[in-house]
Structure formats: C-alpha cells, structure tokens
Amino acid sequence: MPHELFRHKGHACLMFSDLSDEGGGAVQANQFLIVNDDTGAIIDPGGNLAYxxxxxxxxxxxxxxxxxxxxxxxxxxxxxxxxxxxxTATPDAKLYVSTLWERFVPHFCKPGKTTGRVVGIPDQGMRIPIGNSELIALPAHFMHAEGNFQFYDPLSRILFSGDLGVSFTTGKQAQQAITSLMPMPAGMEAFHRRYMVSNKVLRFWARMVRQLPIDMIVPQHGAPLQGAAIQQFIEWVEGLSCGVDLMTDASYAIPR
Incomplete structure (x- = not known):
C-alpha cells in the first residue's frame, strides 16, 4: 500500500516504498505518484522488480x-x-529526462517505442505541467549523475530529491519521516561521501533550495526528511567533503 505524503483539494502525492524484492538483494527504492485532479505523473518509476x-x-x-x-x-x-x-501501459505519457540521457533511454525499450515521447530537460531545468499545477525540475547535476534533476511540487512543498538525502532502511521504515539528523540516519554519511561528486555542487544546491519553502525532502531511497531535519540536512551537506574531494594519488594505483 502507498504512503500518503500529501492530499488537499484534488492534489495528492503518494509514495510506494516497499515494492522492490529486498530479500533478493535489491536496494530499497521509492516510487512516487503525483495526482492533480484527472491528471497524474510518476517520478522515478523504478526497475522491473517494482513494475x-x-x-x-x-x-x-x-x-x-x-x-x-x-x-x-x-x-x-x-x-x-x-x-x-x-x-506500453501509458500511451499518452511523455518521459522527461535530462538531455544528456535523452538518447540513452531508448536502450531500455524495444525499437521505436520512445519515438516522439521523450522530452529532454535542459541543464537549467524547466517547469512541467501536471493538470492545473506543475512540477519544477531543479538542476541537481553531479548529485550523483552528470545530468541529474530533482522535482519540486509547489502545492505540497515537497522536494523529490533523487539520490540526495538517502538513508538505508526497509520499505516499511521508509514510511516514517526522519525529523532530526541527531543521530545521523543509517548509511547517510557513507552514501553521500561516495555518491556525491564534490562539495562545490552541494554548496550550489544548498544556496538554490534555501530560496524554496520546503515542508519535506523525499529521496529515492530511505525515509523522508521533515521538520528540523530539513535545515539540518542542508547545513550538513553544504559543508560535506565528498567524491573527488576525497580522492588522492593512492586512489589511482595499479592493483598488485
């Protein structure tokens, strides 16, 4: 069953957190359904385990x-x-993905299936109409992919943050919001030090999102961040050394 993140006057945000076969070794992942009146969108629908x-x-x-x-x-x-x-299941839906990945995603499909149905999101992001509302594609490049976007819903004030804000939980635990980063959620620090490319991009991101009213940050893996945890997380990643910041000559040595 989905976990309801938001519902008000015909607008709803639902999170599916326990669809992957975690027992089979797959990482826990969240999928999201956004509904505005008679129109809907899914964010990061997942792999075949979840379909x-x-x-x-x-x-x-x-x-x-x-x-x-x-x-x-x-x-x-x-x-x-x-x-x-x-x-196949959604004959009228467009796929929105970074222009960097626009010509790669057809590899997931049978020949011709994506023709005319892929909308490349430019590096600066864009506004995507969903019914009488919209989702804002926010630049999140190198967090962790080269062409990477987060999606902000102005009505619910939820930031769907992709791989930023990840913690490691079970699908059931992911439905319980994290309201404080003290103590740090399981796996969060190690994940961000490895998967985020550099502190530089995290500082750019922190400056950008401070301009938005955010009631919840919901990552693709793990539990939503809510309350005090939102500002705690922004401040934490703003000062985090990660990715190439941590690389040295020893990281690029020929194995013995």
Missing part, C-alpha cells in the same frame, strides 16, 4: 493510462529500467 506492484497499486488510486508524465531524475536502472513496460 507490477506499482502498476497494480496505482490502479487503486489513479488509472495508469491517464498519466501525462513519467519523470526520471537520471537514467540508472533503479530509476527507469521498467521504461519499456511503462511506454
């Missing part, structure tokens, strides 16, 4: 064939490996 359960779970809340948009923060398999099946 069937997500499709069936969605039908209880919204007809999948009325989706207008499939949004991909980047092009990793846990983001859109199920794209071929979604292209």
């Amino acid at each position: 069937s359960e997500l499709y069936l779970g969605m039908t209880r809340h919204f007809p999948p064939n009325r989706l207008s948009a499939i949004l991909a923060s980047h092009a990793d398999p846990d983001i859109i490996a199920s794209l071929d099946r979604w292209m």
Whole structure:
C-alpha cells in the first residue's frame, strides 16, 4: 500500500516504498505518484522488480493510462529500467529526462517505442505541467549523475530529491519521516561521501533550495526528511567533503 505524503483539494502525492524484492538483494527504492485532479505523473518509476506492484497499486488510486508524465531524475536502472513496460501501459505519457540521457533511454525499450515521447530537460531545468499545477525540475547535476534533476511540487512543498538525502532502511521504515539528523540516519554519511561528486555542487544546491519553502525532502531511497531535519540536512551537506574531494594519488594505483 502507498504512503500518503500529501492530499488537499484534488492534489495528492503518494509514495510506494516497499515494492522492490529486498530479500533478493535489491536496494530499497521509492516510487512516487503525483495526482492533480484527472491528471497524474510518476517520478522515478523504478526497475522491473517494482513494475507490477506499482502498476497494480496505482490502479487503486489513479488509472495508469491517464498519466501525462513519467519523470526520471537520471537514467540508472533503479530509476527507469521498467521504461519499456511503462511506454506500453501509458500511451499518452511523455518521459522527461535530462538531455544528456535523452538518447540513452531508448536502450531500455524495444525499437521505436520512445519515438516522439521523450522530452529532454535542459541543464537549467524547466517547469512541467501536471493538470492545473506543475512540477519544477531543479538542476541537481553531479548529485550523483552528470545530468541529474530533482522535482519540486509547489502545492505540497515537497522536494523529490533523487539520490540526495538517502538513508538505508526497509520499505516499511521508509514510511516514517526522519525529523532530526541527531543521530545521523543509517548509511547517510557513507552514501553521500561516495555518491556525491564534490562539495562545490552541494554548496550550489544548498544556496538554490534555501530560496524554496520546503515542508519535506523525499529521496529515492530511505525515509523522508521533515521538520528540523530539513535545515539540518542542508547545513550538513553544504559543508560535506565528498567524491573527488576525497580522492588522492593512492586512489589511482595499479592493483598488485
């Protein structure tokens, strides 16, 4: 069953957190359904492990064939490996993905399935209409992919942050919001030190998101951040050394 993040006057945000077969070794991942009146969008629909359960779970809340948009923060398999099946199930939906990945995503599908249905998001981001509302694609390049976007919903004031804000939990635990980073959630520090490219981009990101009213930061893996945890997280990543900051000559040595 999905976890309801927001619902007000025909606008709803639902999170599916337990669809992957964690027992089979797959990392826990969240998928999101945004509904505005009679139009819907899915964010980071996931791989084939999640497809069937997500499709069936969605039908209880919204007809999948009325989706207008499939949004991909980047092009990793846990983001859109199920794209071929979604292209069949949602005949009118467009896929929104970075222009850097626009010509790579057809590799997930049978020949011709994505023709005319992929919208490249320019590096500076864009506004994507969803019914009578919109989602804002925010630049999040190198966090962790080269062409990377987060999606901000102005009505719910939720920032769907992709791989930023990740913690390691079970699908059930992911439904319980983190309200404080003291203590630091499991796996969060190690993940960000490895998967974020540099402190430089994190500082740019922190400056950008401080301009937005944010009630919740919801990553693709792990639990949402809410309350005091939002500002704590922004301040923490703003000063975090990560990625290439930590590399030395020893990191590039020929194995013995």
